[in-house]
Amino acid sequence: MHGATARLLADGRRLHLQHGPIDLVIEASGRADEVALAYRQACEAFGPVLDELVAELPRLRAPSGPLPDGAVARRMAAAIAPFTPVFVTPMAAVAGSVADHVLAALVKGRDLDRAYVNNGGDIALHLARGTFRVGICEDPVAGTAGGIVTLSPGDGIGGIATSGWRGRSHSLGIADAVTVLAETAARADAAATLIANAVDLPGSPRVTRTPASDLAPDSDLGARPVTVAVAPLSPPEIDEALARGEAAARAHERSGLIRAAFLGLAGERRTVSGAHPAGATLSFASWRTKACA
Template sequence: MITITAPGTVKLDYGPMQMIIAAQGESGPLSEAARQAALYAMTILAELAEYRQIAAKPQQEIAGSANLPAALKRMIAAVQTSGDTTLTPMAAVAGTIADLTADWLAAHGAVKAIVNNGGDIAVRLTGTQTTRVGIAPAIGHKPTHMLALDAGQGIGGITTSGLGGRSFTKGVASAAVVAGATAALADACATSLANATYVEHPAVKVAWAEELDPNTDIRGHKIVREVGLLPPAAVEQALRQGYSKADDLIRQGLIAGAAIFVQQQLVMLPAGFVTEIK
């Protein structure tokens, strides 16, 4: 279902995909373009559904991509570029669809396009356009911080991974937020970053992924299903591990910045990457 919620903004609810699409042209809001972009996003998801088995394979087992759809090629490239060999292409699916939808809008006259695919956001800004993205300390919570963006920063994706999201996580972060050149790569890196925050503690309950979802793409992987109250030392360890992983990703040029939340505690790279909402 596609619903126009404001001038230039539509909400898409299509199977597992809930997306908000906002588009603005030189002369104002682009409601019809946003609606057409939603239809385009639906075709991407429908096409990917036909390749679900390949997308769920470990990246090392995917022999070639010549005959695969463009979206799946981007997903594979994103997880491979992230350097995390434990990720399947599904780790980049939401960001990839957001990217392609935002690119479609940019190609059809949008000077400002924001596509929020369930918390994985693609942003396209040109000229003097700016925007602000809210950053929440936990998935599904109200934003407490924000990230200001302009066209010159080269940031095209802001994504979040962590406990309570649509996908499983191996870490204890309530939110690992990453900004990068594309939403696809940021999506893969956010998954890897959230996973890096795992700490062993009686309050951290784990399970095999297939026990919770027989159709999971990470069978044989242990995931975190529940986290109780952690002592300060465990929170500090989780944040330290997340910080180290984020620093490595930044040094490689894979992401522009990150914010990691563990039980209301926050670390970020670089300093001042996000600012508190007053």
């Protein structure tokens, strides 16, 4: 697999794929022979992913330009396209796009009840039968979930992604965590990034920022100031920041780009959720502190 590694985890059910910074945990449910073939397909698809992305990094770090060539890179470009003219580069959808790509290979031609590809918390989902119960991240540092969402096959949700200033990537905003449910993981990834950016207090002395390029010289954000610290906020400040993010989330939900969003800041929460194609709302528990599962 050209530098990539694959192994079954100790439980014998989940597949671990790793190559450089890409670290995937995969689980498929169904007949044993179908699962075995699905895992083989996932391994084959994963092998060249990192090398192909590295070859296209200059294009993927730019907000506009010629369309990329690789399969994952094309997913990234397609995921961000509906969100322009807001500044966003294909890198905002990289984790979700990798998850979508591997999931598509995993399920191709296979009869699986359900499957997921978890790329560091950005998750691509396949659900033919049964349900998924998903913990919504509220605080990525403390490892707590703010509620549980139950997903069914008719909900039209194929991806979940989380973003925030304390996560793996830099953020222009101050959200502790924004989790988005969407049709694909790539779309959820891009939307979570932009909604988390919108949860903000522009110009506030309570927020410490530094140019992204000072933290990572090759950042796709360039010299844009990213959040590195947030001092304790007053209730009105928390409300103002969350209202900005909620407005962005509602706009994306109305346009059909996302199905639901969960925003968390300093222990306060906002939920944006529309109706699924059958007209019913998503089934999610009232937000309350739970241990992340």
